[in-house]
Each structure stands twice: as structure tokens, then as C-alpha cells.
Amino acid sequence: MTLYARQYPGDPDRPAIGLHCMMGSSALFGPLAEHLDGAVDLYAFDFPGHGRSPAWLPEDGVDLHTFVTRHAARMIERPVDLIGHSFGATVALRIAVGVPEAVRSLTLVEPVLFAAAPTPSREAVQERLAPFEAAGDWDGMLRRFLGDWGAPGEIPTDGPRAERLRMQMAMVLDTNAALMADRAQILREGGLESVDAPVMLISGAESPPIVHEIADALSARLPDVGRATVPGAGHMLPLTHPSQFADLTRMNLERA
Template identity: 25%
Template sequence: MKLNSLTVGSGSREVVFLHGLFGQGKNFGTVAAPLGDLATCHLVDLPNHGLSPWTRTFDLDEQAEIVADWISDVIVMPVTLIGHSLGGKVAMRLALRRPELVDRLMVVDISPARNDAASQFDSLVGALRSLNLDTLTSRTEADRLLTDQIPDTTVRQFLLQNLRHKGDSWFWCANLDLLGDSLHQIGGWPPIQSEYDGPVLWVAGGQSPYILPGHTEPMRELFPRMTQVTLKRAGHWVHADEPAAFVELCRAFLGRVF
């Protein structure tokens, strides 16, 4: 499967960014740009997102294998893998299953455990599905129609980046039906008997409910060289809430000798 990606920077480190649910690779553009002297950053659209192809079913290990095959074909060397939320889960599964492809791993505000906080997407997906795309006339109209169900402007605009049009026809570039029907799997963590012994930076948002105290033990069992950092003022979208601090963490992680 040929994944869509955007390349930013020309540094010697090869870095692959994996976004969260209903995101797109380009969401990491403001993080990748300041890293350009250190790294060549590949901002990947996960399967079923952005301009990447869709799959018939959703499975975390299948998603990880698709990304792993893409890394093998396109980059042909171990990479620094940075994954947020769903992208963090895919990144962890990839590192555990194909460790030869991952030089180091950064996991952003997600853990190897079931995340009940992901249930918030139930109502969000329901709101998106309620839009009648056959009668929709503009993105502005879509924004207005969703305001009551999704009152947070930032969240609404983030989700609406998935709404595209060709001529007078509107469509979702994300696989809304599959992802909406797979929220239980997306929020879960299937058992896995493996260990990744490379360096891992685990970044938490201090205002986010996604990483809980009980998640530390399973994280350390799978990733024994894990170091945890919390950005206290950030919510779940850590890189958007604290961009300068997040970039500094990335630079330090890329430059650190392990």
C-alpha cells in the first residue's frame, strides 16, 4: 500500500511522524519545520486518513505492518518514529513487531492499554455522520450545522479538515464509516508478547486523561528504556497546545546519544 506523505527538512536523521485519529500527516508541519536542520521528516497519512488508501477492516497490527512496509520501501533505514494518539499505538506496535526499522521511538499522549477517553469520539463521529453531503453547499455551512453538536471550534475545524469536495460533490477523505465502527478496537490494546529495547520517550499532556498512573507498568514492561516527560499545560493534542516545548523535546531526543 502506497501511503501519502509530505517531506520536510533535509537533516541526517530520518523521522517519521504518525498522526492521531482523524488527523493528517500535515498536522505535524509546524513541528517538522524547526527540525529541518537535524532531520528529514516524513509526515505520513495513516491508512484510512488523508490521501492514503483505505482498508476493508481495522486492526492495529495490520496498520503497523502497512507503515512498516512503507518505511522499508521508501526510507530503507531505521527511523525515529514519533506517534501521537492512534499514531502512537501504531508506532508502538510497529516497534514491537519490526524493531529493526526503529532507531528510537517517541510516543505522545497514549499508552499500551485500553483508553476509555477515546469514547469521546462516539459523539463526534455521530455528528459528522449526521451531515447530509448530498445537499451540502459549503464548508461554512458544514461548520454551522455542526456547531450545536461540536461546540468546540478547534475540535470542529480539526475534524472538518477531512471534508473535501470535487466540483459540487462533497466527501470525507477519512474512512469515516470504518473508523467510526472501529472505535472499540482503536481504543484498545491487543495482547502482545514482545519487547522493544531501543530508547523511548513517552510524552504526556498534563491536562489529558489519556495516560493514567496504571499505564506506567505495562509501558515499562514493553519498553524498558522508556523515559516519561509531562508537559503540564498541554491537553491531548500536546504538539498543538505546547508547540515550542514539544519541538525542544524532539530536538533533544534526536540529538541525544544513547
């Protein structure tokens, strides 16, 4: 599968890969690149079923998380700075745990590795969508999901964009094995502890409480980690607070 990719040109000696959120695209990193002013040579790609990439066609035995992880890993020719948001941040973390020597730094905005959170919090997140899934109410599910994690507002009910959103919502549900149950074993014993690159965990002050619980769990095990909470920001802080995001990213780049 050929995926759409963008380059935000910068320092050729600092290759970086940006990994976006579910229902997002590689355009998420445009504001960041503008504020970083060439500090890194940033590449990003649209996940299957997102942005300008083709629809997701599951392959035998390969889920979306694994597919995106492998695609990103193939882009790495020398140690890189990985910058990830939400789902993309969990992919970055999976690469860092799997091949620590390939990663120069990790800047992670609200990695939604729900398996790291306490069980009641994890179950509460699943229960937010369960009634809509049981009723087959995709539009209601979208409103709930985007209200929690994205930009609440009017959801189109017909046309190509509406169909695309419903397909993406189905992909969100399909990622449960990766994010809720940690099928990739990112949290395995000794895994996070093997990441010797500097890590920056960024959260929005107004984001769902579970993201802070996840950050607590990850930071307790990562050897070299910084924490930051952006006042007034929610889950989509890379778009709503690009200056603060860039400042924190630059800080972590300098630590590497």
C-alpha cells in the same frame, strides 16, 4: 492504495517516520520539523481517508491499524526514529514491539492504546460516544469526540468537509478492536520488554485522564523510558505546543 506522503528534509543519516492521529494528517509534523531544524530526515504520510490520501476501502482481513502499520514498516530500510501521535503512536509502538531492531528511538505523544488502561476508564471512554452511536447522531458524536480529543468548536453539517469528518468518525469506531481490545497484541507478554530503543512518552497536562493511565502502564514495562507532561497542553499538543514537543523529541533523539 497510493497514499500521499511528505518529506521534511534533514540529516540523511537520521531517517525518521511521523505517524499522525485520527482526523489528522502528515501536516501535523510541519511545526515539529521546523523546530528540529534538520535534526532528522522526516517522512510522513496521510492515512487512508485522511489529508490528501484516498478514502479507506477495507481489505479482507486487514483493519486500518494493520494497514497503516504495514505501510509504515515498508518504509523502513534501516533503523529509524519513529515519532507518533495518538493513533499513530500506537502504530509506532506496534512496529517497535514487532521488530525492535528496526527502531532507533520512539517518541510517543499520548498513544491511545486504551487496552493498557484500567477497565473502568476504558469503558468510560466508550460510553462517551455510545449514546450518539445508538441514535445515529454523527454530528453529536463528532462534537463530543473533538471536544475530548481535538479542537472543540463548530462542526460543519453539510458539504464535503462534513462528509469527510463523518467518514473519519466511522473509522474511529472501527479502530476499537485494535485500541480497546489490543487485537494486534502489542501488550503481549514480553513484547514491550523487548523494546530496547529509548522511548519518550509525552502527555498534555489538560488531556483526558486516561492518557496518563496508559502512559503509567506502558512506562512500567518499557526498559528505557522517559516521561514528560507539557503544562497547559491537551491532546493536540504537537500543534498547540510545537516548541516543547520539539525539545522533548530532540532530547530523545540524542539519547539514541
